[in-house]
Amino acid sequence: MYAIGETVLDLVSPDGVMFRAVPGGSMLNASVSLGRMGIDIEFISEFGADKVGEQVRDFLLKNSVKTTYSAIHLAHKTSLALAFLDKDKNASYSFYLDVPEEMKTTEIPEFQNDDIFLFGSFYAVKPNRREYLLKILKKAVEAKSTIYYDLNIRKAHSNEMDILMPSFLNNVAVSSIVKGSDEDFSHLFGLSDPKEIYEKVSPYCKTMIITCGAKPMHIFTPDFCKSYNIKTIEPISTIGAGDNFNAGFIYGLATMASTTKNNIDFSAVELDRIVGCALAFASETCLSPENYITGDFETDFWKKFI
Numbered sequence: 001m002y003a004i005g006e007t008v009l010d011l012v013s014p015d016g017v018m019f020r021a022v023p024g025g026s027m028l029n030a031s032v033s034l035g036r037m038g039i040d041i042e043f044i045s046e047f048g049a050d051k052v053g054e055q056v057r058d059f060l061l062k063n064s065v066k067t068t069y070s071a072i073h074l075a076h077k078t079s080l081a082l083a084f085l086d087k088d089k090n091a092s093y094s095f096y097l098d099v100p101e102e103m104k105t106t107e108i109p110e111f112q113n114d115d116i117f118l119f120g121s122f123y124a125v126k127p128n129r130r131e132y133l134l135k136i137l138k139k140a141v142e143a144k145s146t147i148y149y150d151l152n153i154r155k156a157h158s159n160e161m162d163i164l165m166p167s168f169l170n171n172v173a174v175s176s177i178v179k180g181s182d183e184d185f186s187h188l189f190g191l192s193d194p195k196e197i198y199e200k201v202s203p204y205c206k207t208m209i210i211t212c213g214a215k216p217m218h219i220f221t222p223d224f225c226k227s228y229n230i231k232t233i234e235p236i237s238t239i240g241a242g243d244n245f246n247a248g249f250i251y252g253l254a255t256m257a258s259t260t261k262n263n264i265d266f267s268a269v270e271l272d273r274i275v276g277c278a279l280a281f282a283s284e285t286c287l288s289p290e291n292y293i294t295g296d297f298e299t300d301f302w303k304k305f306i
Contacts, residue, residue, distance in 0.1 A: 001040065001116040001254065002111070002117050002118070003027040003028075003030060004044040004118075004133065005124075007079070008079045010081050010291065011083065012091070023056045024081060024240075026120060026242075027043065028065075033243075039250075041064070044136070046071045046103075047067075047070060047071070047073070049075075052078040073099065078098075081095050085237060089235040089236060109136070113143055116148060116254060117136075119148075120149055120150030120179075122153075125168055137171075146176045146177070148176065148250060149172065149175040150243075151180035152181075153180075153188060155183075176207065178209070179210075179246065181210070185197045185210065202220070206221065206222045216230065217230065219275065224268060231279065236289055237288070241286050245279070248277040252276070252278065280297065280305050281293050
């Protein structure tokens, strides 16, 4: 499978004084968890030609994440993100970015029908990366790969919705599965009711996931809608929770016994296992100071969450 997104070094602080350094970025976090669970994963990203970039690339390789199609920017440094945790262990961010305006041309992978492609966050609509992303999306669509899109809209970009809306809708329209939080859909469409959101999204994509923090999450498919309760935990950090929900969902999808995953034609029973994997990945990440799972799951770990 493939994922594309930004790479940053997260400097995480629980008190505004002490910091711990963790490789981060939404799609990087998901890729590391999938690599730790034995999924063959290529992460397409950008690194600075500095010590941080070198260490992050080494970290990815040690966690079975390949970077064959990533770019190294010789005249730039790897980006930093300062993450300050509040009393509920949610993060607010300050970003320090050093990337070129134009994307260095890199080789684009040849997708296969049984591949899964994960993309999302601001990188998926970033104007100066849009042409590059569209080339990759085109390859995935032509191969009939499964495409999983996570909106992950930060509040800082909510005032740009009018400009970015065509890119958002294009991403939704080419995707097999669209996932967003209730806040994402509020920023995007000004809607909060899950059924109204699905009515808005379904002309573009028929399979949709809506997460609502600690409240029940919802999954809509052409055949049914299901809701799932969220297990209560005391988090160490919520950084990477949504990213690892994605990773768990994709892990469940990639390990289905059925051969129908590319048509997103799973049964309610299959969906329970996939969602159980997603909730387990997200929960374990919240109980860790890292942005990813440890990979030490017991057999049928997902059943504890359904």
